[in-house]
Amino acid sequence: MSSSAAALSGSYDVLLVGLSVVIAILAAYAALDFAVRINAASGSMRMVRLAGGAICMGVGIWSMHYVGMLAFQLPIPVRYDWPTVVLSLLAAVFASAVALFVVSRRQMGLIRATLGSIVMGGGIATMHYVGMEAMRLAAICTYSTPLVTLSVILAIVISFVALWITFHLRTDPKAWSRKKLVASVVMGAAIPVMHYTGMAAASFIPSTTHVHDVSHAVSVSALGTVAIIVITLLLLGLAPMANLKIDSLSHTRQLTVRHFLFLAVLGLVAILGIVLIEQEGRQLAQDARVVNEANRQIMLSRELSKDLLLLARSPHSAEAQHLAKRASDTAALWRRSHQSLQQNHPLAAAPGVGRGAIPTRDDDDDAAQMFSAADMTYIEMSRTVNRVTEQLSATESQIDIAPLLTELLSDEQAYMRSLSGLASRYERDSEARQTRRDHLYVAMILSLLGLLLLQGLLVLRPALAKIQQGIGELELTTQALHRQVSFVELLQSVAVAANEATSTDTAMQFALDRICAHTGWPVGHVYFCAPGGSTDLISSSLWHVDDPERFAALCNATQRTRLHAGMGLPGRVVKTGKPAWIRDVREDSSFSADVEVATLDVRGAFGFPVMVQGKVVAVLEFFSHRVEEPDDELLNVMANVGAQLGQVVERTRAQEEIARNAEDLARSNAELEQFAYVASHDLQEPLRMVASFTQLLARRYRGQLDAEADEYIGYAVDGAQRMQTLILDLLSYARLSTKGQSPQPINTATVCDAALAQLRQSIKERNAVITVEPLPTVLGYGTQLTQLFQNLIGNALKYCNRQQPEVHVSAAATPDHWIFSVRDNGIGIEPQYFERIFQMFKRLHTREQYSGTGIGLALCKKIVSRHRGQIWVESQPGKGSNFHFTIPRTEGLAT
């Protein structure tokens, strides 16, 4: 070993460098995969994925580093301190965990990204330099400060870019987009950039005095390298697959099986490769030992033969003696060395037995022959040495020893030749073996990569395609679902508004606002059909405009326009009675020709009709500032909205009509009552004159004129009296509704008594029997109820031709009402008149039979209906009548 101060120049194994880059890309890809999925997971799943992602990415980065280190070949052996190596792995895992935590947050500001990338970049750099520190070699490692700084900065910048890309990728619903692959390639390529910059910063100055703690040092064999690579590849290949499996088990069950088959093959190939390579390595070591021993023998004999050669030229007995002594000493060494050679030689392990038993190749035969040749020469030489030793012990003749020595020299030379032949043969062998091992190595790596690639093609791609397809479908379904939900919400809100709307305008305005909110279109407007059955459209003042200034031109142009059927979008809607869509009004010929469309700043438009009984009564139109593709589904929903609004229009129309009718009715009622009141009052005056003076005439002059005059006066008095009764009845009927008091609790027993008191005279005259059952208290008007009882009982007395009228008053309770009954034993009523008798002025009898105005029962009906009750009659002619009326029961009143 040279101890000069010049730095050792390292070289890179291109294959391993390439592999390190591949590993870095795989690590980045796994990390991205996890980042996307962490975001989608929650709870413990999130932690599991965070940990898994951190381990994957950390091991990936770490593995990339060590493969990169192994690719760096120094002319001196390098070993590694394994606790430090483990420490560097932990640093990598920690850095990855921080990075994944940052990108899985809901938000990532510039500050957070910067902090995260400093931690992550620092972690990677720490991992790298701790890893460098793990190196154990006979050299001092020094660093160039600018390059170290550069490598750290690179690590941080790369981390920042990686975080940024990952954060923005993770929201991408397509977990396997091309963008992600590109991102992982960028990130993966960037990690080695940092590593090799860091490596460039280091220079190794050989030093034998430099003391390392080598107690934990291990040398990385081919086996170790392969193990690192295989474990990394397995981990990085397995992890995303495990993710997939978790995400959508049903999609990938078959593919997962295939995936694990591939992994198994991968492992087998790796193990086979390791075994083969290790076999070669063992052979190599054995060969090296053989060569070493041979070389040692050669060196030993070379020294001896030098002296022997000198002696052969000028033999002196003393020197010969001395040489012979040395030769016999050397022979002892030779023997040991040769034994070692025999043991190391693979075919010489069991001389005689093994050679014949094991079938050997020509190559090995060749080697065996060479060895046995060397063996022969050794035996030859040993004999000569023995002879020399014997001669020495005799010591009498000095002359005899010289030829022996010469013989020994020639034997020794022959042995040396055969040995060097053997050594060179093994060295040649060793080289071939080395090459073969390298080839095996390459073949194994290539087949591993090939398997990975094949797996990518056969497992991952279909899996991805399937998942992508699934995600795509899910996305479409979700979108469709969202759309439907928003449609339903729209319809529902319009329906509710339509239900609650007090006027057509409020409902329309609500629909405009709601539809604009739903579609995001800025302008909505209502056209009403011109009144009088015309199909012309008149612009209304109902607008929804998001940006009044921008659309002022549109609004103005619209307000001025009166559209005929077929004209413009609303006109088309009126003509067809169906919703219509215009992609771009600038390209639509039917759009109002008189308006300069290009200046209006609108493109897409749609309109739909509001229908009432199959006729369009209004059109809602909407405008967008973009070109809009037709949306039939939306138009269907809009047609529905139109129907809802139509119901509002219909309902408000009906309500208006009802209100108008009610108002008319109330007015005419009031007028009628006023008229009846005034008429009865004003009729009273002249009538009173007629009645009073005819009565006076009758009083003063009865019997003084002739009988005819008396009869005439009688008619006049009777007519006047009847008219008076009629007017009084009319007056009481008219007055009934003029009183604006509120109902009071009325004891109907009291009311009935009052009515009986009024009727006392006729009860007495008719000798009637009146029976009254206990009667309840109701909410009502005392005077009216008295009148009611009076009329009904009065009728019972009046329409009776028996000697003794009997009237029975009672009340019965139903859950809601009291049913009052006034039963008599009078003349009864034919069933066909049951309705008629309650009508004004309808009478069943002549005045001669029964007097009356035909107002009494009409008044009863009116009183009962003012008490929210009903009145009806049950009767059998000749047997009597039973008049019933109901009055609602009120809680809390005494019965």
Add this chain to the structure above:
Amino acid sequence: MMTGAIEILLVEDNPGDARLTLEAFKEGKVINNVHVVRDGVEALAYLRRQGQYSNARQPDLVLLDLNLPRKDGREVLAEIKADEHLRQIPVVVLTTSTAEEDIAKAYSSHANCYISKPVDLEQFLRVAHSIESFWLNFVKLPSHGADDVR
């Protein structure tokens, strides 16, 4: 001191009603002089002995219809009861109106009695007789001023 005949002022625009009242009092038992005026202005002029009524005797009883031309009965009642010389004269409101409002207002204007004209002649006659017997027979009225007596 009574002079024998009772003085009654009948304020009634309807000649039929006036005549009917006259007839009713004609059938009465008390000798009475019924003076008829046709409207409120005349009624007040009579009571205050103005113009043609300067020689009129102050009536013992006023029968007042409410609905009168020129000045209606409600005003006449109010003025009578506001006039310290006239307020002691009993005023019987005799009208066709049966409106609660009219009745309430009449009494609050210190009408002595409110009677709605019965439609039936017999009843009307009874009312007239009861007015006569109540106000002119039973009720002790303050004597008129000394001037009148003399």
